[in-house]
Amino acid sequence: GATEINALTLTLGTDKNQTYASAAVTNAPGIMPESDYNRYNFSIRNTSKFYNDKLTLDLGANYIIQNNKNFVGSGEYFNPLASLYLFPRGENFDDVRMFERFDPSRNIMTQYWEQKYSTAFTMQNPYWTQKRMLREARKQRYMFNASLKYDILPWLYIMGRVRTDNANTVYEEKYNASTIMVLAGSDKGMYGKTRTMNRSTYADVMASMNKNFFDNRLNVNVQVGASLNDMLEESEHYEGGLATIPNFFAYGNISTTQMKRGESEWHDQVQSVFGSAEIGWDSQYYLTVTGRNDWASMLAFTDKMSYFYPSVGGSWLISETLRDILPQAISFLKVRGSWAEVASSPSRYLTRMQYVYNDQTNQYEWPSKHYNPNLKPENTKSYEIGLSAKFLNNTIGLEFTYYNANTFNQTFEIPASGSSGYKTNLIQTGNIRNRGIEAALNYNNQWGDWRFTTGVTYS
Incomplete structure (x- = not known):
């Protein structure tokens, strides 16, 4: 396996305004066939000062595209290593490299894997696991943040911040015909799809004071503020064995008797007020x-x-x-x-x-x-x-x-x-x-x- 990262960054600005932008690509083909990970990051940030440098505005945005294909799972079902490790030493492994053979009675390619090659009925040809049991996750993530700080006095400021993080994920499973029934549920294959939307928003406003008194012998540091933390997730899922056409992965081809559907949604919110005060005397107490x-x-x-x-x-x-x-x-x-x-x-x-x-x-x-x-x-x-x-x-x-x-x-x-x-x-x-x-x-x-x-x- 290898991981390759390429990035391009741009920075420019003055004492009043600074801008940063970057684009990065991460490609990581795995050590397993048909297994890889790709991520694309785009970000931009701008910081500006105005109103006699008393106001500071900070804006930022990130956009991330993430694709994951055939990540190796634990156990036996989605892990090709299990059947590799337990393959009998006396058998010829070259015989199973051609992992699928044409079945004239069904007019499709089917998995080639004899039971003598493994000790458990849940094991399959390792090449079939990686090439004909596709598991793909696609994720798009958007993040935005903004903050505004006002220096009222050299020792007193007020600041407001807001940050949002939204993500949309699609996870698909496509199991070809002749995948073991415990996973496919049908001799024509299995199709499943899950869509998940996550949204997180955090906002706060805070006032802070840091001042010395009595010839700097007394230091007082006080913060008061309020915050809002809002989180939401919506998810819908369907899966089932294929009914009519082998290896045609579509919602309408899922057997109505095997269809499993589900949806979930939750929405949490925490509203808060907070404060803290620290008093120091003569750098001793x-x-x-x-x-x-x-x-x-x-x-x-x-x-x-x-x-x-x-x-x-x-x-x-x-x-x-x-x-x-x-x-x-x-x-x-x-x-x-x-x-x-x-x-x-x-x-x-x-x-x-x-x-x-x-x-x-x-x-x-x-x-x-x-x-x-x-x-x-x-x-x-x-x-x-x-x-x-x-x-x-x-x-x-x-x-x-x-x-x-x-x-x-x-x-x-x-x-x-x-x-x-x-x-x-x-x-x-x-x-x-x-x-x-x-x-x-x-x-x-x-x-x-x-x-x-x-x-x-x-x-």
Whole structure:
């Protein structure tokens, strides 16, 4: 196999405007016959400053074309290596290089592979797997991003950003007549096609302040903002054994009795407001406070669609405060501690009744899982303390951390009563604790042109 990459880039601009454009091609024929990967990338970006350099506009776009043919799968069905490895040593492999032979009774070419060549009925001629069981994936992806930043004051700015990522994927399977029935389902072949559309949009607006007070002894860094994260996927799929014409791969040639159809769609959205503040005094004491509130669509139809999670942390550079008291052997000494709470919503479609589509019967059915309108966000509360020290002019370093985290409101499935009509119920319970220590001792020294470094860690 080989991978070849060719790219062309163009950059130009002034102190007010910069432009970048590129085009790249990646070609990678695989080590297997009829297996290859090709990708084409096109991108452009422009950054401009105006309004006395207080406004900065950044625009970018990417377009990607990706084609993948006959990627090798694991197991036996789509992996030609399995039948190669297990081919009997006493047989002549040249006999199977002509992997298809004309069948006058059917008037088509059919697979040549005798059962004596393999130990399993699921194995096929490796050439047939790669040449007559075509699996192709074609993907087109569009990405756009824009940001606008306004420097209100030297220490204060506001910025808005938006980014979208759209992808359309088509996956096709074409299995010629005489492919094993467990895969084809028909002696005339099999055809399947899946179309998937993904869309992701992220947008936020944020104000940031970074200013010093009291002759630069006090530093205040504050950010506040809001964000929107929207994700959508739509997919439709059909497949089945061919009914009338062998090796004619079309929707109308799929057997109605073997047709498997399906479609799915999901749409998630999380709206958020957030803020953080860091205060530093005299380059010795630091305090950081954060907070975030999310509204998640995955918690729709519950009493708790919103959840808040804060954090607080602090550190003290003892070596700066007590420089005149500490022994000279201590080059650096800092202690730190933090407490944090994080939360995440459960999976989608668990809080309301949802019928389930069965692609075997082509019907919607009563779900086996009972919904739960009382679900809450999974929550983790943790704290951590630590120490950092260096000795003998930074020759010896010591790091020590103790942490403890507890996770609550985990979602589980438990067996349901048979009279309820469901197989499982959704519950939230549990308290998982994860705690431990981490320590590291390092030695670093230099003699002339020689440097010696070693260390030991413990957890």
